Amino acid sequence: MSEKKRRGGAGAGAASGSASKKPRVSTAASYAESLRSKLRPDASILATLRSLASACSKSKPAGSSSSASKALAAEDDPAASYIVVADQDSASVTSRINRLVLAAARSILSGRGFSFAVPSRAASNQVYLPDLDRIVLVRRESARPFANVATARKATITARVLSLVHAVLRRGIHVTKRDLFYTDVKLFGDQAQSDAVLDDVSCMLGCTRSSLHVVASEKGVVVGRLTFADDGDRIDCTRMGVGGKAIPPNIDRVSGIESDALFILLVEKDAAFMRLAEDRFYNRFPCIILTAKGQPDVATRLFLRRLKVELKLPVLALVDSDPYGLKILSVYMCGSKNMSYDSANLTTPDIKWLGVRPSDLDKYRVPEQCRLPMTDHDIKVGKELLEEDFVKQNEGWVKELETMLRTRQKAEIQALSSFGFQYLTEVYLPLKLQQQDWI
Amino acid sequence: MSEKKRRGGAGAGAASGSASKKPRVSTAASYAESLRSKLRPDASILATLRSLASACSKSKPAGSSSSASKALAAEDDPAASYIVVADQDSASVTSRINRLVLAAARSILSGRGFSFAVPSRAASNQVYLPDLDRIVLVRRESARPFANVATARKATITARVLSLVHAVLRRGIHVTKRDLFYTDVKLFGDQAQSDAVLDDVSCMLGCTRSSLHVVASEKGVVVGRLTFADDGDRIDCTRMGVGGKAIPPNIDRVSGIESDALFILLVEKDAAFMRLAEDRFYNRFPCIILTAKGQPDVATRLFLRRLKVELKLPVLALVDSDPYGLKILSVYMCGSKNMSYDSANLTTPDIKWLGVRPSDLDKYRVPEQCRLPMTDHDIKVGKELLEEDFVKQNEGWVKELETMLRTRQKAEIQALSSFGFQYLTEVYLPLKLQQQDWI
Numbered sequence: 001m002s003e004k005k006r007r008g009g010a011g012a013g014a015a016s017g018s019a020s021k022k023p024r025v026s027t028a029a030s031y032a033e034s035l036r037s038k039l040r041p042d043a044s045i046l047a048t049l050r051s052l053a054s055a056c057s058k059s060k061p062a063g064s065s066s067s068a069s070k071a072l073a074a075e076d077d078p079a080a081s082y083i084v085v086a087d088q089d090s091a092s093v094t095s096r097i098n099r100l101v102l103a104a105a106r107s108i109l110s111g112r113g114f115s116f117a118v119p120s121r122a123a124s125n126q127v128y129l130p131d132l133d134r135i136v137l138v139r140r141e142s143a144r145p146f147a148n149v150a151t152a153r154k155a156t157i158t159a160r161v162l163s164l165v166h167a168v169l170r171r172g173i174h175v176t177k178r179d180l181f182y183t184d185v186k187l188f189g190d191q192a193q194s195d196a197v198l199d200d201v202s203c204m205l206g207c208t209r210s211s212l213h214v215v216a217s218e219k220g221v222v223v224g225r226l227t228f229a230d231d232g233d234r235i236d237c238t239r240m241g242v243g244g245k246a247i248p249p250n251i252d253r254v255s256g257i258e259s260d261a262l263f264i265l266l267v268e269k270d271a272a273f274m275r276l277a278e279d280r281f282y283n284r285f286p287c288i289i290l291t292a293k294g295q296p297d298v299a300t301r302l303f304l305r306r307l308k309v310e311l312k313l314p315v316l317a318l319v320d321s322d323p324y325g326l327k328i329l330s331v332y333m334c335g336s337k338n339m340s341y342d343s344a345n346l347t348t349p350d351i352k353w354l355g356v357r358p359s360d361l362d363k364y365r366v367p368e369q370c371r372l373p374m375t376d377h378d379i380k381v382g383k384e385l386l387e388e389d390f391v392k393q394n395e396g397w398v399k400e401l402e403t404m405l406r407t408r409q410k411a412e413i414q415a416l417s418s419f420g421f422q423y424l425t426e427v428y429l430p431l432k433l434q435q436q437d438w439i
Numbered sequence: 440m441s442e443k444k445r446r447g448g449a450g451a452g453a454a455s456g457s458a459s460k461k462p463r464v465s466t467a468a469s470y471a472e473s474l475r476s477k478l479r480p481d482a483s484i485l486a487t488l489r490s491l492a493s494a495c496s497k498s499k500p501a502g503s504s505s506s507a508s509k510a511l512a513a514e515d516d517p518a519a520s521y522i523v524v525a526d527q528d529s530a531s532v533t534s535r536i537n538r539l540v541l542a543a544a545r546s547i548l549s550g551r552g553f554s555f556a557v558p559s560r561a562a563s564n565q566v567y568l569p570d571l572d573r574i575v576l577v578r579r580e581s582a583r584p585f586a587n588v589a590t591a592r593k594a595t596i597t598a599r600v601l602s603l604v605h606a607v608l609r610r611g612i613h614v615t616k617r618d619l620f621y622t623d624v625k626l627f628g629d630q631a632q633s634d635a636v637l638d639d640v641s642c643m644l645g646c647t648r649s650s651l652h653v654v655a656s657e658k659g660v661v662v663g664r665l666t667f668a669d670d671g672d673r674i675d676c677t678r679m680g681v682g683g684k685a686i687p688p689n690i691d692r693v694s695g696i697e698s699d700a701l702f703i704l705l706v707e708k709d710a711a712f713m714r715l716a717e718d719r720f721y722n723r724f725p726c727i728i729l730t731a732k733g734q735p736d737v738a739t740r741l742f743l744r745r746l747k748v749e750l751k752l753p754v755l756a757l758v759d760s761d762p763y764g765l766k767i768l769s770v771y772m773c774g775s776k777n778m779s780y781d782s783a784n785l786t787t788p789d790i791k792w793l794g795v796r797p798s799d800l801d802k803y804r805v806p807e808q809c810r811l812p813m814t815d816h817d818i819k820v821g822k823e824l825l826e827e828d829f830v831k832q833n834e835g836w837v838k839e840l841e842t843m844l845r846t847r848q849k850a851e852i853q854a855l856s857s858f859g860f861q862y863l864t865e866v867y868l869p870l871k872l873q874q875q876d877w878i
Contacts, residue, residue: 168860174681174717175860176710182856185808217709219658219732221685230680231717241669242613243687246660248680249713270656271615274688278613278670293658369624417621421607421614 031365032419036427038434042284045434049262049285052436057312082129083119083137084344087252088207090169096205097166104159115145116158119203128334128389136343137203157197160187165201165212174213174250208345210251210302220247220300221273222290224282225261226307228254237288242277247290251302257310260286264307266351267291268319268328272413272424279425285433288313296331301346304332308348316354316438318429321361322374322410323381326391326401329353334390352438353397355428356413358404364428370415374408396439470804471858475866477873481723484873488701488724491875496751521568522558522576523783526691527646529608535644536605543598554584555597558642567773567828575782576642596636599626604640604651613652613689647784649690649741659686659739660712661729663721664700665746667693676727681716686729690741696749699725703746705790706730707758707767711852711863718864724872727752735770740785743771747787755793755877757868760800761813761849762820765830765840768792773829791877792836794867795852797843803867809854813847835878 039045088096104114120140129136146155164183168175177198181191188194202209221244226237230245231253237245248254265287267273273291276282282289288307292300308315317332319325333351335343361371374382382405391397404410416424432438478484527535543553559579568575585594603622607614616637620630627633641648660683665676670692674684687693704726706712712730715721721728727746731739747754756771758764772790774782800810813821821844830836843849855863871877 171860173860174713175856176713176853178710178851178853179714179856179860182809182851182853183860185806185857215713217713217732218682230682233678233680235678235680239672239674240684241672241674241687242689242692243657243669243685245679246682246685248682250681250717253681271617274613274615274654274656275618278689293656367624370621412617412621414615414617414621417614417618418624421610421612421618421622 027365029419032423032427035364035431039427039430040434042430045430046262046285048436049433052314053262056314081139082127083139083203083206085202085206085208085342087345088205088211089252090172090211090213093205093207093211094166094169096207097162100162100204113145113147114155115143115147116155116204117141118144118158118200121199121203130389130393154197157187157193158200160184161194161197161201165198165214168213174215174253176217177214180214202342208342210298210345213250213252215249216298218247218249218299219297220290220292220303221245222247222288222303223273223277224265224288224290225286226257226259226288228258229256230254238282242274244273244277244289247299247303249299251299251306254303254306257307259288259307259311259313261288261311261313263287264304264311264313264315265289265354266304266315266317266332267413268317268325269293269413272318275422275424279422281425281429285430294328296328298346301332301348305346305348315348315351317351318354318413319356320410320412321356321358321404322372322412323378323385323401323404325356326385326397327381330385330388330390353400354432354438356411356416357439358400358407358409361407361409361411364416364419366411366415367418370418371409371411374404374410378410379405379408394439400439466804468858471862471866474803474870478866478869479873481869484869485701485724487875488872491753492701495753520578521566522578522642522645524641524645524647524781526784527644527650528691529611529650529652532644532646532650533605533608535646536601539601539643552584552586553594554582554586555594555643556580557583557597557639560638560642569828569832593636596626596632597639599623600633600636600640604653607652613654613692615656616653619653641781647781649737649784652689652691654688655737657686657688657738658736659729659731659742660684661686661727661742662712662716663704663727663729664725665696665698665727667697668695669693677721679716681713683712683716683728686738686742688738690738690745693742693745696746698727698746698750698752700727700750700752702726703743703750703752703754704728704793705743705754705756705771706852707756707764708732708852711757714861714863718861720864720868724869733767735767737785740771740787744785744787754787754790756790757793757852758795759849759851760795760797760843761811761851762817762824762840762843764795765824765836766820769824769827769829792839793871793877795850795855796878797839797846797848800846800848800850803855803858805850805854806857809857810848810850813843813849817849818844818847833878839878 100116104116107114118141119137120142121137125138125140127136127138144151144155144158146152161180164180177195178191180198181188181194198209198212198214202212205212223237223240223244228235230248234256235245261282262285265276267276267289268291270291270293273289276289281287290300290304304315307313317329319328329351332348335347360366382401385391386398386401386405391401413424416428419427539555543555546553557580558576559581560576564577564579566575566577583590583594583597585591600619603619616634617630619637620627620633637648637651637653641651644651662676662679662683667674669687673695676684700721701724704715706715706728707730709730709732712728712732715728720726729739729743743754746752756768758767768790771787774786799805821840824830825837825840825844830840852863855867858866
């Protein structure tokens with residue numbers, strides 16, 4: 001570490017070698033470099049982080065099932081009002097399927113044919129619950145009878161998907177949506193249909209899609225102060241080199257999560273992740289670093305939520321300073337509209353926005369040429385975000401977003417490289433942590 | 440394993456439960472199931488694989504630097520004719536940069552200004568060398584003088600990139616192209632310019648881009664009978680659960696590669712990878728399984744090549760039966776046009792096409808509805824592939840491609856799921872291996 005630091009100093013010197021030619025950059029660079037001297041010893045920053053972590057572990061576990069049920073209990077007859085699906089083990093899902101099928105069989109034997117009661121997942125049926133800080137489905141079911149020309153095919157598909165899920169659970173394996181589709185292309189027609197019915201089945205059974213053992217492809221990676229078992233294999237994420245550990249697609253195979261980290265650092269992009277991993281940032285400030293490499297996939301969201309719920313650590317986010325970066329935060333925090341029924345299990349409320357924030361651009365004097373003008377589309381998305389509940393709830397976020405829209409400038413995390421390749425890990429992040437500069 | 444197998448049997452029975460309703464699928468399914476009985480005991484298949492592996496390790500290591508230099512030695516004055524860049528350690532790259540800069544300084548002091556000699560990377564300058572089975576650059580350099588309005592800016596960018604690479608190497612870190620761009624946005628203007636000059640610098644110095652410590656983002660994953668060190672951390676890929684180990688972006692941090700595998704299984708897609716990982720296919724047939732999740736990225740290509748060169752194992756490929764699957768094979772085997780100068784270090788010649796091949800569709804009686812009609816674009820790409828040298832060299836490949844174009848049908852790996860979710864790992868692949876059905 002100290003060796004690297006010394007080399008770091010030399011490199012910074014080299015970087016300012018061409019200073020005389022570009023005065024403005026040089027001023028910004030030397031100011032940026034001067035911030036290094038503001039850094040207190042690591043021990044002092046660690047003390048700050050420790051109090052953050054302990055405050056977080058004492059607070060009620062936001063978004064955990066206990067808070068969900070508490071919030072729901074405050075309303076009238078909550079189970080009847082909203083659909084909140086939950087993780088279920090295979091035995092429980094299997095017996096739910098059995099019950100459904102037995103009911104259908106009984107109905108057929110009594111001469112009434114059979115019909116499924118399917119919750120509506122329409123957008124008009126999705127509401128944001130401030131208490132839960134999540135989008136949920138209003139309970140409104142429609143009948144899907146087999147003995148009706150309009151619904152016969154869908155009822156058949158539903159029965160088929162139920163039977164396929166049953167087979168998958170019984171074998172104790174996991175499959176993808178695509179696998180499911182290919183088991184009966186003739187019936188399903190196209191994958192959108194089997195996917196849609198899979199979501200129906202998930203709501204009907206009141207369990208998450210991952211409980212059905214139908215998994216999404218993963219692209220997330222994790223490194224840092226974390227150990228867990230992936231399908232029984234013990235994984236030590238401090239020993240995963242620079243590449244990191246691929247986040248498992250099937251969250252139910254993850255167990256035995258342990259960590260001595262003080263926080264979770266959620267990173268939007270691969271390049272910043274690589275910088276943090278190579279510099280072993282987590283050894284200087286004990287943390288777990290993860291990224292979905294852009295738009296968050298389901299596996300990464302499930303994994304983050306598991307970490308948050310089990311370890312009760314604060315989550316700090318490092319994203320680009322643009323509307324898209326905020327959008328990504330919103331997906332982690334509130335879920336996406338088309339998975340709303342599953343949102344309780346996919347979302348991690350209470351993520352702190354560490355950076356890069358619009359106000360950082362001036363605060364750290366990011367050179368003009370490293371900022372990018374916002375496009376019309378960016379501005380449109382930014383304005384829409386201002387209307388979103390998850391933004392409006394946080395005064396600090398509103399201010400930052402307003403700053404972004406006023407200056408019409410955005411910047412990527414990598415813009416910090418203009419002060420040196422390791423500025424992110426050596427100055428920017430430590431200073432942010434020291435100043436508790438998250439909102 | 441045996442537990443899973445037993446469950447497998449039960450599941451297969453369940454899958455054929457709805458057989459009476461769909462006779463055609465059922466016939467195909469029962470035929471597919473009958474292939475299971477053709478499987479000989481694993482010990483016999485393993486013997487086949489062992490002889491394949493030993494044949495491969497005895498053959499001259501195709502594509503390794505020794506074969507490259509041997510092939511080149513056969514031509515007249517090869518170094519003068521072609522540019523073949525190679526991996527270099529940091530000290531060597533640094534001293535090459537120093538020599539370039541000293542030459543420039545001497546030239547300036549003698550009053551002649553300075554100029555870089557930059558190899559042309561134009562498409563017209565790229566040739567396919569059958570002996571090497573690779574695309575290389577013809578050596579043709581153009582001067583890039585500073586004292587010329589037309590080239591002054593590019594010469595400045597070149598000098599700047601040389602100095603940045605020097606700083607990166609001295610610090611012993613790795614950066615992305617994007618990081619490099621952000622260090623001097625004002626000079627570079629846009630990233631395409633710094634990227635292009637980076638490629639120039641790579642050719643000028645005669646070393647690979649990864650030797651410059653400028654890395655690509657990784658998306659590949661690996662599991663199976665492989666251990667290696669990633670930045671000093673010992674990684675055992677049999678203990679990476681279902682998620683696998685993310686392939687490191689910086690290949691020069693990979694060392695100590697060891698394996699008791701008999702072959703490398705290169706998989707096009709994530710879903711098939713997951714199936715193989717969850718079923719721990721590598722424990723039944725010792726192998727290393729890797730995927731780039733679609734279009735191969737540079738990190739995965741470098742990693743595959745390292746495995747092939749160091750372990751001298753046969754590489755068997757499992758891709759979709761469509762022109763795109765073959766395209767992916769071609770990128771692994773011959774490189775892509777815009778990285779031709781680096782092709783020697785990125786390509787893995789002699790990959791065997793295991794499946795899914797056009798002839799498999801009938802051989803395994805893949806149901807009609809699981810096959811897809813080729814689009815006009817597919818057919819165009821397929822016809823172009825027929826003209827490519829790497830296809831023409833392999834009679835078997837030509838036949839398969841002709842079959843594809845004649846039937847105008849394509850299929851994904853997952854089409855095999857129509858015979859059961861684990862058909863791929865339990866029947867298709869074992870039978871392929873037993874019958875040595877690769878070309």
